[in-house]
Structures are given as C-alpha cells and as structure tokens.
Amino acid sequence: MTQISLITGNAGKAREYASLLGIAVTPVREDLAEIQSLDVTEVVHRKAAEAYRLLGSPVLVDDTGLALDAWNGFPGALIRWVLKARGVDGVLTMVGDDPARAATVTTAIGYVDAHGDVQVFTGSLHGTIAPEPRGDNGFGYDSIFIPSSGGGRTYAEMAPEEKNEISHRRLAVNALRKGLDLAPTNA
Template identity: 55%
Template structure:
C-alpha cells in the first residue's frame, strides 16, 4: 500500500471520498493537463495520469468518465463532458431522438501514475439513454443514463445504491458472509424474484422484474477475461430455507454448485454442528480494489439502504471475522457435498 497520493481535482469532497476508501492521505492539486484526443476513457485517464505525474513528481490519481452509444459508433465516449457543457443533458437527448438503438455504456476510468509507470482501472455499466432528463441526485450524464433493468436514471437512485454498483463493478475481489440467503451474485432469476417480492411487498411485477434484471447484470462480473474473484461463506440454514418453493430452491442450489465449480468462485458452508461462530447473525461483504492504489470497503445491507465501513480499524475487524469464518467452515469440496445433500433432501 502506498503512503499517500494526490488526486487532480478541485473538488475537496472527492478527495475525502478517496481518502476514506483507500485509507491513506489524499491531497488535491489543480493542474492543466494534456488534452488526450480519444473516445476511449481508459486512454484518456492513462494519458492524463502520466502527464500529471510528470508535472507533479509524486503519485497521482486522475479519473475520467465516458458515455458510449453503439448507434453513434462509441460517441460521445470520453467527450461526454464536452457534449454536456455545450448542449446540456437535454440537448444530447434531443440529438438522439431519432435513435431506435438507445443502448449506452457508462464507463469510469481511474488512472494511477508513479515512478513505476501508469495503471488504469475501469468500471462499466450497461444501460440505455433516457427519453428525458430525470432526477437531480447526480452529476454529468447521471440524469440521462438508465442502467439495465433499473427503470431509473442514476440521478434518481439513492446514492448508496449507485455507490454500491460502482464499487462492485470496479472491485477485483468480493468476500461475502451470508446467514440467511444465497448472495445476489449467485442467485437464479427465480430465486432473486422470490427474495425481492418477499422483502418489498409494495412493488409491482414490472419493478420486481427490473430489479431482477439488475441483479443478473451484476453477475456478468463473474465471467470474462478478468472475472471477479468471489469467496462466499454461507450458514447451512441457507441451504434449507425454501425461497420461492421447493423447485426454485432446488434449482438455486444446483446453480450454486455450478458456480462454485468456476475457478474464480469459492463457496464454503458453516455446518449446524458449529453452533455459534464469528459474526454470527451479521452478514457483510468486503470489496477489494486493484492496486495501486488499492483499498477495501465493508458493505452491509439494510432494509432500504446500505452501510459502508471504511476506517482501518473496522476493516481489520471484519477481515479477521472473515478469516475466522473461512477457517471454521467446511472446505469447498465438503461444502459442495453438503449442498448436493440438501438438493437430495428436497426430494
């Protein structure tokens, strides 16, 4: 872990966010940077980070965002800020009125540069262009971008959920302890639908379907050239809780064994015989981000929100708890056998 970093921004709030996320001092600097001529957000972030390090002579972070429309062959891409400052969000939508293909890909790139060179980390969300500007809880293109399955622009979403999606999309590993349910990254659509319907009785079928689609979209991180590393520890009771009925539960457990067979996915089960154990009754998730600059965050679901813990003392406690859970749980092969037995017990 590096001792400190400078972020090129005039926004002190952004520096505070990075400081709490990374757990290191983060300074700010305002620097006139090279204008990189590219629609590729990662290339822009890399070029600017390299230029910032050359001018400041210390480890730096530069972030950039882009919005690519396949129907416009990737435009506006990294030029989205210029588009928005020139014509505004509604003006951009007006230009896209005739589009029948309204797919959009939102990308955030973080460029880090030091004496060893430049590294870029990107996170992407797939979605569509809205038909009108909606919401006031965001900046940039947040009010015109609708992530797949949500039915809402980023500017209409609670900040905690937008932050969760952004964090998960850029994490390199996720460690999760769950005492009641199969985690969202491992759920089948039918299981997810049953969970969402039970937890949100006021939602109509269309909204449930949208939320299921978001959950399935998140699972794309488990595949690809650089898949997310996922390590899940489950209480045995998760295997025997009939969510959506016996058939849905049976299919979910079968899906769980298939996912656990992936080299980037590890599933362990805490058997009933253990009795009480570390973090008993308190599910949590630890997300780890690429180094440099690295960083970790603990996330805990609440009924209608999410709680984030980023202090070093909190991270130490939860990492210790996760290590104790992994040590107490059955090994992956024994856990798989227990899941298979649970399927057989369903008849």
C-alpha cells in the same frame, strides 16, 4: 500506501475516493492537457503521465465517458464537452427516437507509482438513455442514464449511496484496489 494525490479541483471527489480506497487522498488542482479521444483509457494514460511529470510523486487521475451505441461510441470521453455545449438535451437529441438507446458509461483511473509507471483501471456499466431527464440527484448525464442494474431508474433517481454501490466509478475503484492489492474497505 497510506496516502495519494488526486488531480481534481473537486474536494468532494477526493473525499469519495478516500472513502472508497480507505487511504488519505489529497486533491491537487492542475490543468492537464487532454488528448481528444473517445477512449477514456487513452485520455487517462496520457493525463496520468503528465501529472507525474508535474508532481514527481504517486498520483491518481480519472476520466469518465458515455458511449452511445447508436453513435458508435460517441461521445465517449468527449461527453464533458457535449454536456458543456448542449447539456443533457443535446444528448437526448443525438439519440432521438432511435429505439436503440443502449449506452455504456466507463470510468478509467490512472495510477502512477513512485517510479513513474502508469497503470489504468476501468469500470464500465451498461444501460440505456431515458427519453427525458428524471431525478434530482447527481450531475452531468445522471438524469438520463438508466443503469441496467438500477431497476429502471436513472442515476439521478437514486440516493447517492445507492448509486455509489453500483456505479462505474465503484467498479473502477474495485479494479484499482485489486490491481494495487489494497485491503477492502467497508465503504
């Protein structure tokens, strides 16, 4: 495989995937129906099948979720909608003063081959929710998620390269590379 399409409206995300995978990644903007589920793997499996139906060629899709232990995994894959409606302050309100601030971020990547067969690869990273936003980098919940391997810093307090070395997306890409038997890159 030397190139693939990625369903996204974000050219930067396509460049990031190209760097991580070592192949050409073309961003394709498509509005895909998204099932409502806390489980990113379910969401991605459906989105990948629909993307293949629309494009008729190999394609990647992804989705990311933030699961709060105190809320039994909510919002999960619905985090985008929580952030849109209430922002990170809404997530902080959900967690409140609960000392159980554990959270897990998971990225699922759906790959559909030339025959329409869907494979889903995931990467998860455990951490905690900060009591208040910290840092200026990143987006979404990066200012409140403290990965367990991050030395007590939020994603937003890390340089992008540092975050990318330990992130849930990196772990999902590593699983994808292994599952598709792609040679490693230096990224």
